[in-house]
Each structure stands twice: as structure tokens, then as C-alpha cells.
Amino acid sequence: MLELRHIQKRYDERTVLEDISLSVETGEIVSILGPSGCGKTTLLNIILGLVEPSSGRILCDGEDLTRVPMEKRGFNIVFQDYALFPNLNAYENIVYGLRNFPDRATKEEVADLVHLLGLEKHLKQSIGELSGGQKQRVALARTLVMKPRVLLLDEPLSALDGLIKESIKERIRTIARELKLTTLIVTHDPEEALTLSDKVLIINEGRIAQYAAPQAIIERPANDFIGRFILSQLAVKRDNIFRLFRVDPHAANARPNCAAAC
Ligand SMILES: Nc1ncnc2c1ncn2[C@@H]1O[C@H](COP(=O)(O)OP(=O)(O)OP(=O)(O)O)[C@@H](O)[C@H]1O
Ligand SMILES: [Mg+2]
Numbered sequence: 082m083l084e085l086r087h088i089q090k091r092y093d094e095r096t097v098l099e100d101i102s103l104s105v106e107t108g109e110i111v112s113i114l115g116p117s118g119c120g121k122t123t124l125l126n127i128i129l130g131l132v133e134p135s136s137g138r139i140l141c142d143g144e145d146l147t148r149v150p151m152e153k154r155g156f157n158i159v160f161q162d163y164a165l166f167p168n169l170n171a172y173e174n175i176v177y178g179l180r181n182f183p184d185r186a187t188k189e190e191v192a193d194l195v196h197l198l199g200l201e202k203h204l205k206q207s208i209g210e211l212s213g214g215q216k217q218r219v220a221l222a223r224t225l226v227m228k229p230r231v232l233l234l235d236e237p238l239s240a241l242d243g244l245i246k247e248s249i250k251e252r253i254r255t256i257a258r259e260l261k262l263t264t265l266i267v268t269h270d271p272e273e274a275l276t277l278s279d280k281v282l283i284i285n286e287g288r289i290a291q292y293a294a295p296q297a298i299i300e301r302p303a304n305d306f307i308g309r310f311i312l313s314q315l316a317v318k319r320d321n322i323f324r325l326f327r328v329d330p331h332a333a334n335a336r337p338n339c340a341a342a343c
Contacts, residue, residue: 088137112274115284157229172204214245
């Protein structure tokens with residue numbers, strides 16, 4: 082279990098994150114959702130160890146990681162721009178991290194991951210020859226071969242559209258389930274957050290606006306901000322969301338909140 086306790090981040094006099102406390106069960110997918118500038122990337126970087134919190138603690142399976150350097154936390158991130166090596170082909174990118182840690186994954190495990198991500202046909206291609214979705218899958222594979230304890234993804238789907246987006250969403254879900262991998266995903270897209278994750282952490286101006294399962298957020302938004310910012314963006318696709326969670330939009334308990342919000 083990953084735990085954040087009263088995380089606060091200040092830059093000079095400015096407080097960017099305030100009192101962020103939450104627990105993520107092992108194997109859960111959690112989306113971090115909120116408007117631009119609310120502190121999503123800062124929070125992800127604090128969990129990763131790239132940014133130090135001003136106060137508060139980070140624990141994983143009871144171990145205090147707050148002062149543990151990034152490379153010793155066992156967490157790994159896929160950055161929004163993938164950060165692949167352009168001079169290496171897809172396979173060389175995937176196994177790059179194993180050069181220093183050859184015991185992390187066997188050849189069979191790499192092959193399984195390649196299969197899971199549907200990359201068999203692309204292994205010899207150079208990065209420049211890959212589509213956005215293929216690059217995203219190579220970046221995911223490169224991170225996953227290192228067997229992170231926690232997988233962090235910063236806007237993994239924002240550069241993708243339609244079917245590719247759906248396919249990568251499905252793969253992320255499968256990987257989190259099969260590998261029992263705790264996964265945190267930053268997104269500014271409410272539909273993505275609500276359909277992809279077990280729980281959604283909604284941040285507004287550096288504070289937790291709500292942390293709950295998607296259905297609870299849809300049925301019982303905790304405050305006006307959720308209604309205005311999050312659920313109103315779903316207006317057009319509201320019926321799809323309800324179908325996904327098998328909630329009857331006309332049911333007495335679903336209607337009042339959403340009628341107000343959408
Ligand atoms: N190194 C820094 N020094 C000073 N202020 C910073 C620094 N990094 C981030 N901030 C500020 O912290 C706030 C949160 O930034 P952050 O990048 O976490 O937002 P975000 O939610 O990821 O936004 P976006 O959706 O636009 O990526 C912003 O107001 C930003 O200006
Ligand atoms: Mg960001």
C-alpha cells in the first residue's frame with residue numbers, strides 16, 4: 082500500500098499542495114485529475130522522488146520513503162513525451178534499463194511484456210518510424226521491464242486519439258491487474274479518469290476536492306467544484322459514462338446530483 086500523509090509543497094511563499102493524505106491499495110489504478118496548474122505533476126514528482134515535499138510523509142508497504150532517493154524507491158515513470166532514445170530501435174529501448182540491472186527480467190519476461198503490449202512486429206523499427214501509440218507502448222514496456230513497485234504515468238493518453246486511446250487504456254488496465262501493479266495516472270480529462278481507474282483523486286488549487294471511486298464521484302460529487310469542473314465536461318457523454326458503470330441515469334439516487342451537475 083502506498084500512503085501519502087499530509088503532503089505539503091511550498092515554493093517560496095506560495096503553497097502549491099496542501100494537506101494531501103491518501104492511501105492507494107497495491108494493484109489499484111488511481112487517476113490524479115484537476116485543472117491546469119492545480120499541482121498534479123508536482124504531486125507525481127514528489128511520489129517519484131524528483132521533488133521534495135516541504136512537509137509530510139510518503140510510505141510504501143509501511144516503509145518511510147520520504148527521504149529515500151528516487152533511484153532507491155523502486156518507482157518508475159513514463160513521461161508525457163515518452164523520452165525514448167531516438168538512436169536505438171524499439172527493442173533496444175525496451176531493454177535499455179536492464180544493462181545495469183540484468184537480473185530484473187528474464188528474456189521470457191521481456192517477451193511476455195512485448196506480447197502483452199502488442200509490440201512483436203515493431204521491435205526492429207527505429208523510434209522515428211513508430212506511431213504515437215506504438216511509442217507510448219514502447220515507453221510503457223521500457224518502464225515495466227524494470228518491475229517497478231509503483232507505476233507513474235503523466236498524461237499517457239493525451240497525445241492519442243480514438244481507438245488507439247481505448248486500446249492503450251485497456252492495456253494499462255490489463256497490466257495493472259496481471260502484474261498487481263499500483264498505478265497512478267495524471268490526467269486532465271475527466272472521462273479518461275472516470276473510465277480507467279479504480280479511484281480518482283480530484284485536486285483543486287492544491288487541495289483534495291474528492292478522492293473516491295468513479296461511481297461515487299458521479300453519484301455523490303463532494304462539492305460544487307466537482308459538479309462544475311468535472312461532471313459538466315461529461316455532459317455530452319453522460320449516458321456512456323452511466324452505461325460503463327451500469328448506473329441508471331433515471332434512477333432516483335442518480336438523477337438529482339447529475340441533473341445539477343451536467
Ligand atoms: N519549480 C517550481 N517553482 C515554482 N513554482 C512551481 C514549480 N513547479 C511548479 N510550480 C507551480 O506549481 C503549480 C502546480 O504546477 P503543476 O505543474 O504541478 O501543475 P499541473 O496540475 O501539473 O498543471 P498542468 O495540467 O498544466 O500540467 C503551478 O502554479 C506552477 O506554477
Ligand atoms: Mg502537469
